Amino acid sequence: xxxxxxxxxxxxxxxxxxxxxxxxxxxxxxxxxxxxxxxxxxxxxxxxxxxxxxxxxxxxxxxxxxxxxxxxxxxxxxxxxxxxxxxxxxxxxxxxxxxxxxxxxxxxxxxxxxxxxxxxxxxxxxxxxxxxxxxxx
Numbered sequence: 001x002x003x004x005x006x007x008x009x010x011x012x013x014x015x016x017x018x019x020x021x022x023x024x025x026x027x028x029x030x031x032x033x034x035x036x037x038x039x040x041x042x043x044x045x046x047x048x049x050x051x052x053x054x055x056x057x058x059x060x061x062x063x064x065x066x067x068x069x070x071x072x073x074x075x076x077x078x079x080x081x082x083x084x085x086x087x088x089x090x091x092x093x094x095x096x097x098x099x100x101x102x103x104x105x106x107x108x109x110x111x112x113x114x115x116x117x118x119x120x121x122x123x124x125x126x127x128x129x130x131x132x133x134x135x136x137x
Contacts, residue, residue: 019126020077026116027075030087034067051097066090074120077129084121091117 040047041064048060066086073083091114099106125131 015123016127019120019123020128022116022119023074023077023080023125023129026087026113026120027071027073030067030071030113031075034064034071037064038068049098051093062086063090074117077125077131078134080125080129080131081121084117087117088114088121 037048037060041060046056046060048056048063050056050059052059054062067090070083070086073079074087091110095107095110095114099110
């Protein structure tokens, strides 16, 4: 690829920038999904589904862990591959259990998040991350 028309200089830089953007979107947006659930959990309101039979409290706590803690870790790029695992599981449950009988429109966002978390699991956080800072020390 000619660098004459390249916005970021080279393919490696483009990939690292792309991973940063994916992390900001997938981590930041998911954090907003989890915020309401965190408030419910802190307030002792356990009105939540129990899609895989773990109990309502456990299901809510695990979802909050994934959507708040793991989403934040993804956002900053810390323990990215490890943090992606609970989010992948959460999205699999959302898409293939909770919304199994719903039309594609209900599954679409969960599938989109799932694909992003799979990409981050496979690729890692990229250069612009805390993981990269720790690796280079």
